[in-house]
Amino acid sequence: MIGNDLPSKSDVVQLYKSNGITDMRIYLPDVEAMNALRGTGIGLIVGVANDILIDLAANPASAASWVDANVKPFVPAVNIKYIAVGNEISGEPTQNILPVMQNINAALAAASITGVKASTAVKLDVVTNTFPPSAGVFAAPYMTAVAKLLASTGAPLLANIYPYFAYIGNKKDISLNYATFQAGTTVPDPNTGLVYTNLFDAMVDSVYAALDKAGAAGVSIVVSESGWPSAGGDSATIDIARTYVQNLIKHAKKGTPKRPGVIETYVFAMFNENQKPGEATEQNFGAFYPNKTAVYPINFQYSGEFSTDGKLAGTTMARRQGVASMLTIALIIGAFASAPTTVQSIGVCYGVLGNNLPSRSEVVQLYKSKGINGMRIYYPDKEALNALRNSGIGLILDVGDQLSYLAASSSNAAAWVRDNVKPYYPAVNIKYIAVGNEVEGGATNSILPAIRNVNSALASSGLGAIKASTAVKFDVISNSYPPSAGVFRDAYMKDIARYLASTGAPLLANVYPYFAYRGNPRDISLNYATFRPGTTVRDPNNGLTYTNLFDAMVDAVYAALEKASAGNVKVVVSESGWPSAGGFGASVDNARAYNQGLIDHVGRATPKRPGALEAYIFAMFNENQKNGDPTERNFGLFYPNKSPVYPIRF
Known part of the structure; x- marks a missing residue:
């Protein structure tokens, strides 16, 4: 956490629990934070630091050591869901992402750790041609290779999504209402006929379009960061920040025109952090002050309906720091309005x-x-x-x-998947x-070979x-x-x-x-x-x-x-x-x-x-x-x- 006045890790975890926040992202494997998370059930994204990717890419043994030190001692007591292999990598180091993901996946398998998915967290500028959304395509070949690996492992693509930066960079063409989920703007996609009423959906669907074009249509998106600053710069006010974040919580259970349904989203960030470098807005993305009081009133489970989720992707956004605040709110949607459950429980x-x-x-x-x-x-x-x-x-x-x-x-399983799954998914x-x-009975001997055959056909x-x-x-x-x-x-x-x-x-x-x-x-x-x-x-x-x-x-x-x-x-x-x-x-x-x-x-x-x-x-x-x-x-x-x-x- 980039601040000198922030609460202890155990206090932070308690704050998540008291507010019904069910998931968290941390940017490094912080032992104190992970120990505080033991037995809480809070879902976790754990980051691999950008500066060690070159070693993990070159040496499978280094990846195995990283898993042994930072994952194995904590699961299943800590509910680690995803490993983010780097955050917003750009330039030549992008070539390390795929081999690190492959090495981490191999290390997880060797350690018999299942259910933890390795991915990478990307900036939105990995996609070009973001308008209309259906034109979205990955800007560089490495992303196509990453997408195909994710498709083969069932892992999502982690995307950091900020309509805020798109809005302040192009106020002439993007209205504040459109950027903050407020009514008044309708934008049709001429290629698909889909209609967009907010920038968030358009950005998400441009990333989905890029995944489609990369032959990875089955990959889901987890929005690993999204937020709006409450002070420090252009259009950064408490009122606008509250409007964006609350509307994100309300909206994300609906999904996007291209992919309706819930989307898992992590709101950036838990706290205002007084030592973050960069623009003054960077210190003011928090939902809470360091003394644990709210920056603005926010309902994390919107009208008792659902906590949230949302996906975002696509337009070019302002540059973010490679390592952001340590703790990020995750608002995961539940299935029944009145139940305090998490996503699709x-x-x-x-x-x-x-x-x-x-x-x-x-x-x-x-x-x-x-x-x-x-x-x-x-x-x-x-x-x-x-x-x-x-x-x-x-x-x-x-x-x-x-x-x-x-x-x-x-071949029977392949035909079954061809006829009963492929025509409908996604x-x-x-x-x-x-x-x-x-x-029951002798038919139980058929279960395992049938599962194996179906898995092979799906893959x-x-x-x-x-x-x-x-x-x-x-x-x-x-x-x-x-x-x-x-x-x-x-x-x-x-x-x-x-x-x-x-x-x-x-x-x-x-x-x-x-x-x-x-x-x-x-x-x-x-x-x-x-x-x-x-x-x-x-x-x-x-x-x-x-x-x-x-x-x-x-x-x-x-x-x-x-x-x-x-x-x-x-x-x-x-x-x-x-x-x-x-x-x-x-x-x-x-x-x-x-x-x-x-x-x-x-x-x-x-x-x-x-x-x-x-x-x-x-x-x-x-x-x-x-x-x-x-x-x-x-x-x-x-x-x-x-x-x-x-x-x-x-």
Whole structure:
């Protein structure tokens, strides 16, 4: 941090937590800051200093040493998401970026560290021809090579985006309203017909256009810096800074005309820093003064709706310092308006086993109207996939009954990806491929070869950002009490877990406290099963305390992953819910208590893995043609006529 009057690192982390700020960027691997982040769940971008890139590029051993010193001692206690290999590199040193990223990736793999993505943080002048946005193209060949590597690893491009600098450099053509998300300006792109109402979107989409032209259309953008100064220069006032930052928070959940949906964004910066060099504005980008009081009122979770995200890219901007302030606010969007969750924490499963359900397009509209940002479908339903185009809704796509077909040969998997993924992505935001759902018996032998074949097909199609996994029942775990005793029941699950660790994919787990409660109401209280207060259970092996069954079940899965040498694999809860009728404990009151409790809870995740947990509620609708127990037809949040089964806050 470039200031002599700033709070301690532990005070800073506490300030993030007290304001609901869920992610942070630091520009060097600061040991004090990283220790303060342990167990907080705060997502982190860690920077590699510009001045050591030449060594890390030339020597894989140096990259391995950097990972051993700056990553390995902290994960998973510190939620490191991305490694920024350099910040705003220019000139001849740009040739070091790609080899350093390759060496860091190799070092992470050798250290069995998965889920941490290596990228680089770029200035906006890496793109030329930024108007109209569709004309954007990378200015130098090295960026095309970087983009292709990111496409192969599933990592995002980190972009520092500043409409402020574009505005002060060209006030004649750019209005203040357009630069700060205020109404009054409409700019059509003549090549695409897309209409822009703010500069932020236009900049982002010019970078996406450049990625498209580089053969890396599947690469997402994370805005690693964006902000507006409150003093020290042209148009730098508290009022304008507050307008920009608050509108960024409000707007970014919508995405851009080219890529609707949420975008992960880091606001620059946490504090005004009195020792930053350069223009006076450089000392005045902070949201807080060093005494931890706010520079201006700001709502980090905008009207209780979502925290934010946004992507930016494209126009030429004024030169920034290579190493900026140490701490940056990250405002990551949640899925439900009222839930204190982070990005896309809650989705809803969309089953279609009914003869009275709405059309696919009506269903997608219902998701959007309720602010539901994630969906799971159980086979490649082309009508649903087409309805999802440009909605921004994140998708788990199941392979349906094709498991044995996909396991049989790589050519089968390639054909499946060609027919069911490539025609839709990235217009449809496919996040995960579920290769099998609750597979049992001899068919479990097909899971791993099918996942391998699908992964190979995705990679060869330039779709490496989509992760292949499988969705498992909770009974893959034995010894689930206490949670720390959890272990995989069968050897095949250990092989799957290790493979997921090598690819950075999560394990998809269907977690149902309802069935555990129904099977053992003598030992499991209803309150404990439905997130209601009154029960505390301590794990004697690690001292962790549980106040709900959901957390205990998820942590049993994490314990099993650790015992399978796959401790860095995250869990995505691919189904969870409670029936409102049809059987023991199935009532509207219990269903509402459970599902509302789940929505409100996932932003905190579990005692073993604090932070946000991605979860999908089962299901969107009551489905009158589902087989089995009557409860199976009553898990829906909505009736087929789209009216809610019970009030719930999305």
